[in-house]
Amino acid sequence: MEVLYTCCCGIDVHARMLVACVIKDGQKETRTFSTMTDDLLRLLDWLTAEGCTQVAVESTGVYWRPVFNILEGSVEVMLVNARLACGFKARKTDVIDAEWLADLLRHGLLKPSFIPPLHIRELRELTRYRESLVREQTALANRIQKLIESGNIKLSQVVSDALGVSGKQMLRALATGETDVEKMSEMARRRMKRKVPELKRALAGRLTAAQRWVLTELLDQYEQVEAAVRRVEQKIGKEMEQSPDPFVPEAVKLLDTIPGIAERVAETIVAEIGVEMSRFPTDGHAGLVGRGCVRATTNRRASARAGRRARATGTCGRRWCKRRGRRLLRSAPRCAPPRTVDPPTGRDRTQSDGRGVARRRLSPPLIIFIAGACANR
Numbered sequence: 572m573e574v575l576y577t578c579c580c581g582i583d584v585h586a587r588m589l590v591a592c593v594i595k596d597g598q599k600e601t602r603t604f605s606t607m608t609d610d611l612l613r614l615l616d617w618l619t620a621e622g623c624t625q626v627a628v629e630s631t632g633v634y635w636r637p638v639f640n641i642l643e644g645s646v647e648v649m650l651v652n653a654r655l656a657c658g659f660k661a662r663k664t665d666v667i668d669a670e671w672l673a674d675l676l677r678h679g680l681l682k683p684s685f686i687p688p689l690h691i692r693e694l695r696e697l698t699r700y701r702e703s704l705v706r707e708q709t710a711l712a713n714r715i716q717k718l719i720e721s722g723n724i725k726l727s728q729v730v731s732d733a734l735g736v737s738g739k740q741m742l743r744a745l746a747t748g749e750t751d752v753e754k755m756s757e758m759a760r761r762r763m764k765r766k767v768p769e770l771k772r773a774l775a776g777r778l779t780a781a782q783r784w785v786l787t788e789l790l791d792q793y794e795q796v797e798a799a800v801r802r803v804e805q806k807i808g809k810e811m812e813q814s815p816d817p818f819v820p821e822a823v824k825l826l827d828t829i830p831g832i833a834e835r836v837a838e839t840i841v842a843e844i845g846v847e848m849s850r851f852p853t854d855g856h857a858g859l860v861g862r863g864c865v866r867a868t869t870n871r872r873a874s875a876r877a878g879r880r881a882r883a884t885g886t887c888g889r890r891w892c893k894r895r896g897r898r899l900l901r902s903a904p905r906c907a908p909p910r911t912v913d914p915p916t917g918r919d920r921t922q923s924d925g926r927g928v929a930r931r932r933l934s935p936p937l938i939i940f941i942a943g944a945c946a947n948r
Contacts, residue, residue, distance in 0.1 A: 575679040579625040580618055581672025583665045584634045589614075592669035593621050594677050601666055606634065611641040618646055627676040629653050629668070630684060639686070649676065650684040687845040690819075694810050698842040701803045701835075704796055711793045715742070718786055723776035729769045737763050739790065741770075745778055746787040807838060822846045 578595040584606070591614060592601045602617065604610040618626065626642060627649045628635050635650060642648050656672055675681050687695070712734055716727055719742070726741065727733040733742070740758045749755060756770040763770070778786070811820045819841060826837035844857055851857040 572678050574677055576625045576677050578621060578623045579673055579676045580621075580623045580627070581669045581674070581676055582626060582628045582638060583668040583672065584629055584631045584638055585665070586632075586634055589638065590665040590669040591617075592666070592673045593618070593623055594670075594673045595621060595623070599670060599673070601669060603665075606637055608637070608641070611638060614638075615641055615645055618642075625649070625676060627651050627656075627672045627681055629656065629672060643689075648686075649681060650686055651681050652684055655682060685844075685850070688816075690810075690815050691842060691845045694807070694814070694819075694838075695842040697803055697807045697810060698839050701800065701807065702839070704800050704803065708793065708796045708800065711789055711796060715786065715789050715793065718782060718789065719745075719776070719778075722778035722782050724778065725773040725776075726770075729766055729773045730763060734793065736760060739794075741774060742786065742790060745774070745776075746783050746790060748783060811838070816846060818846050 578593070580591055580593045582592075583590045586606065588603055588605050590601060590603050592599055600621075602614075604614045624646050626646050628638055628642075628651065630650050630652055639648055639650065651672065656675060672681075686692075716733065719726060719733075724745065726738060730738055732738060737758055737760045741755050744755050744758070752771045752774045755774050756767045759767060759770060811823060814820065822841050823834065823837045826832050826840060827834050832840075844851075848857065
């Protein structure tokens with residue numbers, strides 16, 4: 572078999588240690604290092620001394636990231652899906668796995684995983700943190716709603732947003748022990764003032780002392796998370812403006828022009844797949860990076876009904892873009908679009924939403940691919 576690299580290295584990574592195997596002119600040398608920074612620097616010195624410029628790292632959880640952070644810029648690191656580089660199952664050890672990775676890399680039989688550049692990874696950290704804060708904020712809002720419902724407070728049945736400015740003031744008053752519904756209903760602002768009679772009935776509940784204490788704690792947590800969301804929004808805006816790639820803010824503006832995609836969704840898409848579309852052969856390849864595997868989820872559900880365990884197909888995860896993609900499809904404009912035909916297959920892609928109104932089937936990765944191709948960089 573043809574040898575592409577005369578000197579290369581395969582690394583099997585774990586939480587506390589890693590095993591590196593260097594193949595140079597057909598000779599193998601294996602060493603074990605800890606995952607502490609000083610040992611990773613010794614690993615880099617060893618690879619540099621051996622003249623190794625090609626390294627394959629198995630993508631094990633998040634344990635590959637410290638290794639990649641040290642080796643990036645000094646050697647060419649190829650992140651490899653463990654499922655695509657599995658070795659001999661009967662004789663599986665860390666040394667054998669490292670040798671197998673190095674041997675596959677030597678003959679060019681490995682397919683690299685997508686790793687965006689550093690400034691996109693920094694933006695991804697912020698957008699994923701924001702997404703986790705939004706999920707936490709939603710969970711707190713649901714807990715507050717359940718708590719006041721159990722205390723006979725029907726605020727959410729009268730106002731559309733029980734945690735708006737007026738709603739939070741009323742909830743704060745309830746948490747402090749206020750029982751005068753006249754006084755609390757006067758806290759209504761703007762259009763909510765027209766609902767004062769309904770508010771009086773909704774606020775006439777029976778909160779216990781323990782429920783008031785828990786309500787105070789939940790409101791404090793909600794406001795803390797709300798402030799954290801505002802701070803991370805400001806940080807994301809600064810990262811966009813100060814990005815070394817001037818096309819990043821332009822890409823967000825391009826995506827924002829698509830119906831159904833707001834600025835936050837556009838920022839999440841850019842943070843997940845970057846702005847360099849030339850690395851993806853088709854929009855489907857970009858979709859494998861930027862969305863979860865819906866097919867695997869469907870197979871799991873079907874197999875669960877059949878009483879057997881499903882086998883996942885495709886890449887799973889990427890729940891950030893997966894949620895955004897679902898929201899995009901739900902928010903697609905319900906208008907009667909022209910008939911849409913898929914050129915390769917000739918199939919009609921115009922879809923009905925079940926209410927007699929045609930609804931165009933939007934593909935987020937295809938939209939991103941077109942937006943990047945039309946940018947004329």
